[in-house]
Amino acid sequence: MFSSTLALQNFVARLGALSPLSNEDAAVLMRLPVDTTRVRGNLDILSTGDGFDYACLVVSGIVARFVQLRDGSRQYTAFHMPGDMADIHRVATPAVASSLQTLSTATIIRFPTKDLKAAALASPGITQAFWAYATVDAALLTQWVVNLGRRDAKSRMAHFLCEIGMRSEQSGLADRHEFILDASQAQIGDALGLTPVHVNRTLKSLKESKLVSTDGRIIRVLNWPALAALGDFDPTYLQLDNRREAA
Amino acid sequence: MFSSTLALQNFVARLGALSPLSNEDAAVLMRLPVDTTRVRGNLDILSTGDGFDYACLVVSGIVARFVQLRDGSRQYTAFHMPGDMADIHRVATPAVASSLQTLSTATIIRFPTKDLKAAALASPGITQAFWAYATVDAALLTQWVVNLGRRDAKSRMAHFLCEIGMRSEQSGLADRHEFILDASQAQIGDALGLTPVHVNRTLKSLKESKLVSTDGRIIRVLNWPALAALGDFDPTYLQLDNRREAA
DNA sequence: CGATCCTTTGACCTCAATCAATCGCGGTGG
DNA sequence: CCACCGCGATTGATTGAGGTCAAAGGATCG
Numbered sequence: 001m002f003s004s005t006l007a008l009q010n011f012v013a014r015l016g017a018l019s020p021l022s023n024e025d026a027a028v029l030m031r032l033p034v035d036t037t038r039v040r041g042n043l044d045i046l047s048t049g050d051g052f053d054y055a056c057l058v059v060s061g062i063v064a065r066f067v068q069l070r071d072g073s074r075q076y077t078a079f080h081m082p083g084d085m086a087d088i089h090r091v092a093t094p095a096v097a098s099s100l101q102t103l104s105t106a107t108i109i110r111f112p113t114k115d116l117k118a119a120a121l122a123s124p125g126i127t128q129a130f131w132a133y134a135t136v137d138a139a140l141l142t143q144w145v146v147n148l149g150r151r152d153a154k155s156r157m158a159h160f161l162c163e164i165g166m167r168s169e170q171s172g173l174a175d176r177h178e179f180i181l182d183a184s185q186a187q188i189g190d191a192l193g194l195t196p197v198h199v200n201r202t203l204k205s206l207k208e209s210k211l212v213s214t215d216g217r218i219i220r221v222l223n224w225p226a227l228a229a230l231g232d233f234d235p236t237y238l239q240l241d242n243r244r245e246a247a
Numbered sequence: 248m249f250s251s252t253l254a255l256q257n258f259v260a261r262l263g264a265l266s267p268l269s270n271e272d273a274a275v276l277m278r279l280p281v282d283t284t285r286v287r288g289n290l291d292i293l294s295t296g297d298g299f300d301y302a303c304l305v306v307s308g309i310v311a312r313f314v315q316l317r318d319g320s321r322q323y324t325a326f327h328m329p330g331d332m333a334d335i336h337r338v339a340t341p342a343v344a345s346s347l348q349t350l351s352t353a354t355i356i357r358f359p360t361k362d363l364k365a366a367a368l369a370s371p372g373i374t375q376a377f378w379a380y381a382t383v384d385a386a387l388l389t390q391w392v393v394n395l396g397r398r399d400a401k402s403r404m405a406h407f408l409c410e411i412g413m414r415s416e417q418s419g420l421a422d423r424h425e426f427i428l429d430a431s432q433a434q435i436g437d438a439l440g441l442t443p444v445h446v447n448r449t450l451k452s453l454k455e456s457k458l459v460s461t462d463g464r465i466i467r468v469l470n471w472p473a474l475a476a477l478g479d480f481d482p483t484y485l486q487l488d489n490r491r492e493a494a
Numbered sequence: 495c496g497a498t499c500c501t502t503t504g505a506c507c508t509c510a511a512t513c514a515a516t517c518g519c520g521g522t523g524g
Numbered sequence: 525c526c527a528c529c530g531c532g533a534t535t536g537a538t539t540g541a542g543g544t545c546a547a548a549g550g551a552t553c554g
Contacts, residue, residue, distance in 0.1 A: 019339070067392075069479055073397060093265060093266070093382045093383065096382055096383065096484070128374070130378075134339075134378070134382065135336045138385040139343045141385060142314065146316070146324070148395035148396045149439075152510090153509075193395065193396035193397065196532085197511075198509090204535095399541070400541075432501070432502095442543055442544080444502085451502080
């Protein structure tokens with residue numbers, strides 16, 4: 001498992017990979033007061049302006065960002081995995097708050113927005129890094145748009161699995177060929193714009209094509225190249241630390 | 248029409264509405280060298296790392312951000328209207344470049360990324376403002392995801408028209424009840440994830456319901472409340488300057 | 495005044511939604 | 525220990541929204 005410190009380290013390392021961060025900057029971030037909470041699954045983490053204002057770092061589990069429609073249905077707009085900071089954009093514009101929900105049981109660290117803001121104000125390097133981080137988040141959103149707008153169910157699912165696989169690998173918890181996707185098929189549907197039933201059928205079809213297999217919520221990718229091809233997946237947008245790739 | 252200076256003023260005013268900007272900061276931005284270009288429609292403005300690196304401010308027309316798939320089809324991920332700065336996120340992470348295309352003939356101002364970056368580095372206020380601006384852009388992306396993921400064609404179109412209407416009004420060029428949407432139905436389809444044929448039918452159906460009428464590329468909204476209700480449209484996410492609303 | 499691009503409309507088909515039932519599993523109380 | 529319950533996964537039958545294919549009108553422009 002992942003400890004709180006490791007999650008924070010992972011986050012800071014990714015910031016540093018995106019934007020130069022001095023040792024002092026990194027140290028400031030690592031010294032932020034850490035308030036770790038275990039949250040049960042399927043719970044809304046109301047982060048909308050109820051006075052107590054925080055961003056949250058995922059330690060374990062998945063924290064999903066969503067928009068709720070009037071009819072009660074939800075569209076997930078991001079899945080935050082361990083090491084990801086959800087809602088960092090609140091530092092820039094508190095008014096644009098998003099709703100967060102745990103998919104399964106999760107561990108998170110709450111950082112008061114004002115602490116993060118103070119850190120940003122005190123150091124241009126930190127501001128730049130936060131912004132760069134938020135930019136990558138927006139790049140994921142962009143791909144999500146493409147996925148929903150232009151791909152059919154199988155291709156969409158393939159792209160989604162590839163993204164989750166790469167990001168699981170990045171978090172250091174798994175590798176792209178075998179990772180846990182701790183979400184129900186209904187939740188996956190709310191991410192992909194599909195009904196639960198069709199998520200099931202789509203997965204079934206991917207299994208029949210020997211692209212993936214599942215074991216509970218463990219996803220095994222049997223044929224990564226074929227899955228990536230089906231999903232038209234190009235990982236560039238994830239802005240992974242390619243220093244590791246080069247090694 | 249809109250002059251280059253007005254477009255820049257509009258942009259700086261919006262920045263100021265999102266994040267406090269000192270007079271000095273605003274003056275610095277207004278003094279940026281302005282290189283106005285007229286670009287014919289349907290042209291790609293390749294902004295992907297070909298050495299000459301710039302962000303662009305829209306003066307007239309629509310500049311669309313898109314992702315191109317292997318099969319050549321496109322998904323638009325943003326429509327930039329007059330007064331909008333496209334691609335400002337390049338200041339934070341040049342690696343995350345997006346492709347831009349003019350829909351119809353447009354006038355744009357190219358700002359070398361390095362000038363914007365220099366302005367940001369010189370003033371924390373400008374950095375914050377740029378970041379806040381990028382955050383609103385991401386909020387639009389989020390809505391785009393919801394629109395594609397959860398709404399059927401009529402509702403999707405309604406939401407889209409409401410957004411474009413509000414933003415046209417914001418640019419000072421039109422009002423939400425009558426504005427120019429200078430895009431072909433095929434281009435609208437590439438934004439909404441619909442085929443050109445279905446865009447046509449959807450519009451037809453909105454006209455039959457007396458929600459909108461069109462005259463060439465002029466959109467007239469006949470019943471704003473009904474259109475907004477159909478599209479489940481809540482303009483909060485646009486982060487418009489509500490000082491004007493209050494007046 | 496042809497050429498080209500865009501809009502509009504019709505006929506047909508397909509992918510995914512909907513409706514409905516069954517199955518399997520982990521928890522829980524008698 | 526076992527019957528019961530509830531959630532999630534799975535599957536079948538049917539429907540419907542939107543895609544595809546094709547052709548006919550309008551505009552605009554050299």
